[in-house]
Amino acid sequence: MLTASIVVDRRFTSGTVPRRLFGGFIEQAGRGVYHGLFEPEHPLADSHGFRRDVIELIRELGVTTVRYPGGNYVSGHRWEDGTGPVDLRPSRLDLAWHATEPNTFGLDEFITWSSEAGVEPMLALNLGTRGVLEALDMLEYCNGAGGTFQADRRRANGFEKPFDVRMWCLGNEPDGHWQLGHTDAAHYGLIARQTASAMRMFDPTLELVVAGSSGTEMATYGSWERTVLEASYDDVDFISAHQYYYERDGDLASYLASSTDFDAYIRSVIATIDHVRSVKRSSRIVNVSVDEWGVWYQPDHVDEVPAGLWPVGGHRLEDFYSTADxxxxxxxxxxxxxxxxxxxxASIAQLVNVIAPIMTVDGGEAWKQTIFHPFAQASASIGDMVLQTLVTSTPMTADRFGEVPAVDAVATFDDDAGVLRIFVVNRSHEPAEFAADLSSFGQVFEGEMAVLASDEPRRKGAGGELDPRPRVSPLRPTHGQLAVTLAPVSWSTLTVQFGAR
Structure with a gap:
């Protein structure tokens, strides 16, 4: 049997869990918005046309921030189209997803939906086919107090108070050949700097995200980040990172070990940031926004130009997920x-129907996928401290990554409530004995273990036919020591209640 252990101490922390780490992502693609968030004819729709059952699931998921409207869609986006009276809004072709965009759900609706869902809006700007002036117009519409053209347009549209959007993405994936306005790093870095500098003239406290590479497989990955940051470093707060994984060529072991590659990716982006900071001799700290991440079976995605009328939304990118996912x-x-x-x-991509933890049936039910549960359980740690952890594990072999630890884990601690959470994965096809030393935390009151596992880790289900609910059982630490058996190919959350300080 495999063995693994974790050493945790309440005195050694890595930092607070940021609220925005549990963000989501929505764009007008497939049924993400239409028949996802927004379905006025649905029996559970509210007065705005928003599906109440979807909002309830998003609250249960624990999403805190939502990035909108893209994504690929944003590079052809005219933000004004989604404001004002719906019957006066134009329909347009969406070249990103080969669909018709009726603009019945736009910026105004997204801000209203964000308020109802209890999430912070995070807006993306079109720097693919538009530029600085259009970005400033959108900023004024959203955050202007009044007395100017765009701010007064917002007020006339029924929004007296400014939206006060704090976080803005300066375009999306401009390094991608699939993107409207695809360009090189030097040109993008210039337009991003100009836009950021102008936005700070409006409000120097805005938080701005410059676009990093679309993924590690891009030919310009690494050099793109360096060039863009050299141009924009003093005007931005974050650089974006996008990464998706999927099982390739039947190699499940390598797929299960994907997070080792994810870890290396994040480390390399941080190293590039700090290199540019050093060269510039800057005291400014730029952080990372992983504003698209998840599991996406991209080989299954075929994007063809439709014959005849282009559909509104339609079924696309609707991956169904397994326990392995x-x-x-x-x-x-x-x-x-x-x-x-x-x-x-960070933002999971996406929230509803499109490579998503939540799925809906047109006119019918909404249901959870397997990937819903790890996110929902981890989001419960918001406000906690992440503890520095030392994890040791028997290795396993993955063809793409070599030897990797079979078990990985991290711990968070809420000092006021006295709650320790250990999130742990067993990547192997064998059970693993897992031990944790909890002696630094004090007297144990109670604990439980929630496990997501399956005898068929690759099996996927649609319409809720695959029941993904974790199995919950009590935990009984003895003399500050905890020992459990991890099921093969599993995600587990260990929660222990100690005496509050």
């Missing part, structure tokens, strides 16, 4: 938590 998802969450000193924002 949930374990990878959980592994990526563990990696994000380990880097909270520099990863201060």
């Amino acid at each position: 949930a374990v990878v998802y959980g592994s990526m969450l563990i990696t994000l938590l380990k880097h909270v000193d520099r990863v201060r924002s």
